[in-house]
Amino acid sequence: MLKVGLTGGIGSGKSEVSRRLAARGAMVIDADMIAREVVEPGTEGLERIVAIFGPDVLREDGSLDRGRLGSIVFADSEKLASLNAVVHPLVGERVAELQSQADEDAIVVYDVPLLVENNLAPMYDVVVVVDAADETRAGRLLTLRGMTEADVRARIAAQASREERLRAADVVVPNEGSLEELEARVEALWADLAARAKA
CATH class of the missing domain: 3.40.50.300 (P-loop containing nucleotide triphosphate hydrolases)
Known part of the structure; x- marks a missing residue:
């Protein structure tokens, strides 16, 4: 069993990556x-x-x-x-x-928003961070989730910084672009995880 810790700041697209990994056969445990x-x-x-x-x-x-x-x-x-x-x-x-x-032989993906904040990285065989700039994430939260600017700032401030998350990552999935670009990155990630699971 390969234990994958999947994380990313609020608005990074972590849930989208999680859904796409589930569609490829991962067992997703959503915290x-x-x-x-x-x-x-x-x-x-x-x-x-x-x-x-x-x-x-x-x-x-x-x-x-x-x-x-x-x-x-x-x-x-x-x-x-x-x-x-x-x-x-x-x-x-x-x-x-x-x-x-x-x-x-399962690839178990633990979708954990606060993986870095709660120092959970040692629990997993591999830590995957979905990454996007703070401005990109804030924009998504304002437009897609209808959050207020004050709420967005408070949520981002309450989480680990982008730098802290990247330091904890074994694999980084950049998500600044389109869903098509993200799909290609998830496909590459899945191939990587499958290889690790067989190793």
Whole structure:
């Protein structure tokens, strides 16, 4: 089994790369998706978040208002640490459960937004960083996700710097251009990972 840590700053196109690797046969374990699962209504995770941040972080239907919680924690590193202390162990348990289901010869891609911030690189056989300039990422977040400029700045500031991510990379996938260019880069990445898996 080849364990691939896939990361990139918000707006880098990491999720797009992840989807394209899944289409080629990778088993993708998406940390963000799991982080959503572990705080769904009725879970211990959501209960603990409400105990810390109060009922204002809930929507009317009882689900977590991720936008509201995000604006609280990304502006305050202590509150972000409190949230991570709840969510990360629950995510870790679920990841271990999914990993145990993978075939021996699988290429398992762990889509982990905060891989560098949480010093997780040693957990993987290879770390792949999807890279784009901060200005490019900010532009995508403003236009494609409709985020405010203040939110974009806060999210980018809360993550590792571009330089820190590049230092942690074994493989860099540049993503400044078109989807066609990205497709060619993912094809090359997949060939690289397949060769590593056989080595």
